[in-house]
Amino acid sequence: MSVTIKQIAVVAGVSRGTVDRVLHNRPGVKPEIALHVRKIADDLGYEPNRAGKILAARKQPLKIGCFLPSIGNAFFDDVIAGFQQAENELSDFGVTLVLQEVEGYDAGVHIRAIRKLVEAGCQALCVSTIDTKEIRAFLNQLIDSGIPVIAVNTDLTKTGRLCYVGCDYLQAGSTAAGLLALMASDQLNLLIVTGSLKMKGHNDRIRGFSRTLREKKVPYKLVDVFEALDNDEYAYQMALGTLRAHPEINCIYIAAAGVAGVCRAVTELERQNQIYILSHDEIESTRQLVQDGVIDFTIGQEPKDQGYCSVQMMFDYYMSGKQVAPCNHITNTVIKIRENIN
């Protein structure tokens, strides 16, 4: 059994309160006593006990705010499931979650929603937002005012965010290309469907994809690229037009949402057997298309893990007395084909 504050107090000949003050760098302790106590704690190899901390922490419960642009975007369902699992496991430890959801990627809308969380009394934030100047400035202000922030799914550069919890977009794209290279032998006539050319994650996937195709010396020709704008109907229309105009297309790489729309176009034209289809992420409709053999494979990023870990890490950070900033957590790049998608 390990060292307790009580033991340190006895050895140091002071009270538990004083030891506590020293260990938390709180003022009001004579320097020489502080030094003395700290030395004893170190010598004894003191490690605070989580169970005790947690129980005591219940007097000041922790409210964590979560923000996602998840309305109308099924991808985030699993992130939310991860949030909820963490909330369940930590509710006994005094943790509450507040979830704010919005639709789309308007900076003003995001800022207002996040502000709402703070006004609701959240002492910490897990957010998935866009990495723009305006939002960075806003978040840095919150961080300076003492509200720690973890970036989920999309990193926030040049901010004081504690850490990034999400996937490696470059690796995801690269993995799609690596697997395609194992499958394809003939020349590829490629259609790339992205979400938005403004989204760094989508661009990174395409960069990783192209780079690895080149490295592997896969002979390919890029026939066309279009943005699906997270809209299945629009993706369908665009794909239909492009496929009609280009009967030579034999591979479609869908780097973001709009998967079902693109696939609808392909099956309507009855070309699913002549075209490799690769996608990212794993929402219900995508899963179904993989199971039906329309999509050859999809590259996932463990979104549930992202939600779960970000909340857990925030809790740990608070439990450590905001001393130990967590490291980035990069989720696995997972390959799903028909046989292992469920």
Add this chain to the structure above:
Amino acid sequence: MSVTIKQIAVVAGVSRGTVDRVLHNRPGVKPEIALHVRKIADDLGYEPNRAGKILAARKQPLKIGCFLPSIGNAFFDDVIAGFQQAENELSDFGVTLVLQEVEGYDAGVHIRAIRKLVEAGCQALCVSTIDTKEIRAFLNQLIDSGIPVIAVNTDLTKTGRLCYVGCDYLQAGSTAAGLLALMASDQLNLLIVTGSLKMKGHNDRIRGFSRTLREKKVPYKLVDVFEALDNDEYAYQMALGTLRAHPEINCIYIAAAGVAGVCRAVTELERQNQIYILSHDEIESTRQLVQDGVIDFTIGQEPKDQGYCSVQMMFDYYMSGKQVAPCNHITNTVIKIRENIN
């Protein structure tokens, strides 16, 4: 904030001790009072608080025994890493782990090692052993004497084990075949290397593999099958002979250990570019061979997760007062290629 034992005691007009007795079905409470208290607890929606339980549980620390046939078998390194991570996270909650390792699959050796754990005072077991009559009888005896057992990596049929934590071997084999089917277009002349024809897991992988090849109507001919007996040197010798005798072999499916040995034979014969090589699991040497492009892909089973979850589930089981038996936990079937193996 949720309902506590104290509140129930006040409402019921009894002491906390009595409430505790009722909630734990301990004897020494008048039936009508018990009924009364239970009703109030239900009405109030009482949920025991983990933090409080854990802290109190430190007075009777939990010692969990782990058994693995891991000596000389690198696969188990990650399972052990999972055990250790769980031990780390739970050490503050009074959990200690004792690890017993043996080499090979002799029932007597396994039984003696597991007995040692019990004699060392372990109150619960997480074991990876073989599913034989002798071992089943031995374990059932322990289970009857009040020591709960979780089966890790290999299930134990017809025993009172709490649950199974491990992979789906059939799905793993099936996934290997599904991915191979996406890659291969010509007729396959197949060499299958298994670990032992006595191991159910290995056989299941091969069954899943063959079944899916047939389902996908992949034209293939089984040229040869041999056992590698978890021995790289032996695997090397056998592979060398078989490959020399059969220049038509263009695909090797390695269902168990011996991966590096087989690959050495292939590269020595300079046939790595003519042969698809598929393997299972992810030890350091396998990882290297995937990175070098010798192995096309390997199918993993998240061994670390297996170690981690089994210990966590055992802890939760004890925390629930041995009331709620945990469900099976089937780990993901993960596909690793060069681009996502690290």
Add this chain to the structure above:
DNA sequence: TTGAAAGCGCTACCAC
């Protein structure tokens, strides 16, 4: 500047 004590929720134990 420091000590003492209460209390987080639960369990265990002793006394009646």
Add this chain to the structure above:
DNA sequence: GTGGTAGCGCTTTCAA
């Protein structure tokens, strides 16, 4: 059968 109480390790507050 039942109540009362101490204590798990920690934080916080009040008193000195």
